[in-house]
Amino acid sequence: MEDKKKVRVLQLVTRSDWAGAQKVLYTLVYGLLKYYPGKFEIEVACGQENGMLITELKKLGIEVHIIPDLVREISPIKDLKSYLQLKRLLREKKYDVVHSHSSKVRLLGGIAAMRSNVKSLIYTVHGWWHIEQYKGIKRRIFIIAERIAAHFCDRIVLLCKRDLDKAKQWKIGRESQYVIIQNAIVPTEKVQKGKLKKELGLDENVEIVGNVARLDPPKNPIRFLEVAKLVFKQRTDVAFVWIGGSIVDDSYGKLVQKWLDENPDVAKHVYLLPFRKDAIELMADFDVFLLTSDAEGMPLVVLEALSQGIPVVSTDVGCVGEMEKQVSIADSIESLCKNVLEILSDTFQSVCAAPGCNFEDFIVNYAKLFCGA
Template sequence: MEERGEVRKKILHIITRSDWTGAQKVLYGIVYGLKENYSDQFEVEVAAGKENGMLFEELDKVGVKYHVVENLVREINPVKDLKAYFEIKKLIKQGNYDIVHAHSSKAGFLARIAAKKCGVKKVIYTYHGFWGIEQYRGIKKSLLIWAERFAARYSDYLVFLCNREKEKAEKYRIGNPSQYVIIPNAILPIGNIQKGKLRRELGIPDHVKIVGNVARLDRPKNPMRFLQVAEKVVQERDDVIFVWIGGSIVEDFYAKQVQQYLDERPWLKEKVKILGFRKDAIELMADFDVFLLTSDNEGMPLVVLEAQQLGIPVVSTDVGCVGEMIDSVYSKKEDLALNLLKILNENDYVSHRYKEIYDRFIENHISIYRK
C-alpha cells in the first residue's frame, strides 16, 4: 500500500468503440486484473463509444462501471469529434481521475489532450499497432503522424506491444524514449474447453485437419491471402478444411470479394467455410489443428496468444509483433502454404505457462500506474 493510505487511485480506461475485438479485449484484460487483484489500491472505470456495446456487456458481468461517450466514433467527423472531446473532458473533470489510460487512435488523441487540460497527473496511451497510420500514403499519412507527435506531448507513457512497434514510433519521431514502455499483450488464462464443437457444427470427421483463422473480414486481415493459401494446400492434401471465423464490422466489401473468389472456384468452396462473427470463437478454435494468420498489419494479435494457449501451432505473415511471438514468420503465400503443410505432417506442439504470462502483464501495468 502506498502513502495515500486508504485512498485508491482512480483510473479511467478509454477506447473508441465498444465492440469485442483485439484492443477491447486487451483493455478488458487489464481492467479485470485490476478489479480482481488490486481493488484495494485502484478504482477502475471504462469509457467508450456506443458502437456496438459488446464490451459494455462484458464489463457488466464483472461489475466494472462504464460510461458511454455518445459522439465518439471511429470515422473522422469534425462535428462529432469536437462534441466527443467536450464529452470526454466533462467526464474526466467529474470523475477526478488520477490516471487516464487511452487505447485506439481517435480516443487516444482526444482523451490525452482532454486529460492533460483537466490536470490529470498521469496519462498513458497504448499503441495496438500502427495500421491507423500505415494504411495511408502521402499527405494523409503525414498528417496522422503529425497528430500522433502532437498527442505524444500530452502523454506521460507510450506503451508498445513489442520492440518492433517501439522502433516504428522512433522512425516516425513520435514521443521520446523516456516515455517508451514495452508491455507484451497477454490474455486471461483459458479454462478447460472441450474439443468437438466446430467439428459437430460443420460435420467435419476427426481424420480431417482444420486450418483456421479468427478475424474481421477486412483489408488489414487479408482474407484473400487466406483463400490463396487454402487453394495451394488443398491441391496437395484432400483431408484439410479451412475455416474463417469473423465477419465485416465496417463494410462488407471483403465479404463480397471472398464470396466471389469462392463462387469462381466451386471445388475450393467445398474446402473453405466462412462462419461470420461468433462470440464462442474460442470454443470453436479448440478444434483447429493449425492457426493461419494472413494479415498485412497487426499489433500483437490476441488470437495468436489464444491459439498458443490452446496448444495450436501458428503459421503467420511477418506482421506487427508476431515475429517476436513465434519462431518463424513468412512474407510469401507460397512459404505460408509450405510451412502449413509441414506442420500438418508433424503436429507436435506444446503450449506455454500462460497464467504466469498474464500475471506479469498485469504487474507491468501496475508498475507504471504506481510510478
C-alpha cells in the first residue's frame, strides 16, 4: 500500500466514556498511529455522553465527529435521527472502512455504510452481554437483530473461541466472516506501589483485594462483597477496594450501599472509589485482583493487572477462561474466597506472564483487516 493512498477508516462507537470498548478503540487508534504513520487516515464518530474518549483522542490529533442522537438506549426517534446523521457523515467523508464497536452502531452503521458505498464494514464483539442478560423472547429478539446486522458486515472480530462458538450457536453471521483478535493494552512500565494505601490511610501490613469496574449488574459487585464477607471471617488484615462508579444506572449503586448498610462489620473494610483515570496507579497496591463479573469480553483490567504482576482470581466469564494458565478461575463465592485466601497466604502459585495478545500483533492484525478493504 502506497503512502499517497491512505486507507480512510472511521471508528464508530455509541458512547464516548472510558469503558472497555472505548479503551480498545483508543488502543487501536494509538497503535495504528505508532506503527503505521501515514498509512491510515483515522477518524472517530460517537455519541456525546460523558466524553472522556473524545478528550483522549483529540490529544492524538484525531478528528472526532459527534453524533448528537446516538445513545445507548433503544429510542426509535433518536435511532432514526442518528442513522441519518451517520449516513450524511459517511457520504460526505467517503471512508474505505467503517469499524463498529457496539451492537447498535453495528446495525445503524452497517445500513448507513451499505447505502453510502463504503467498501468494508468490520464489527468487533466486545462480549455478548447485550444478549446474555436476557432470557426467552427478549433474548430471541436480540439474536435476530444481530443476525440481521451481520448481513451488513464483512468481518466479525471476536475476542476468543468461546465468543466465536456462541456466534455459531446463535447463527449470527457466517463462519467466513469470523476472525479472532484478542485484546491488548498499550505497554506500560511497572507502576510504583504506595499511592492507594497512602490515599486510604491504610497500614503497610494491610493487604488489598481489589477490582476496577463499573458499579453495574454485569460486573456483580454484590458477589465481590459476599467474597469479602467470607474472607473477613478468617482474616481482618485485608481491605477490599472497588474502583469505578455507575455509568449506566445508579440504581445498582444504591443496592450496593444497601448491602453495606446491612453488613456494617464488612463495610468498615470496604472502600468504594469513583471512576479514576489513574486506576492502574492505584491498582499497583492490589495484592489480589478479584473479578466477579457475570459477563465480560476480554477484560482489559485483567490484562492490566497481569502486566503489573498482580495475581488474578476470576469467575469463568467471557474470554477469561481461555487465560487459565494466568488466572485462577472459580465458579462459586466459596471457591473465589478460597483462591483469594490462598494467594494472600502465598500458597497459590500464580503465573503473571505476558497476558492476552501482544500489542504489536493486535495492531498488525487489525491493519491487515483494514488494508484488505
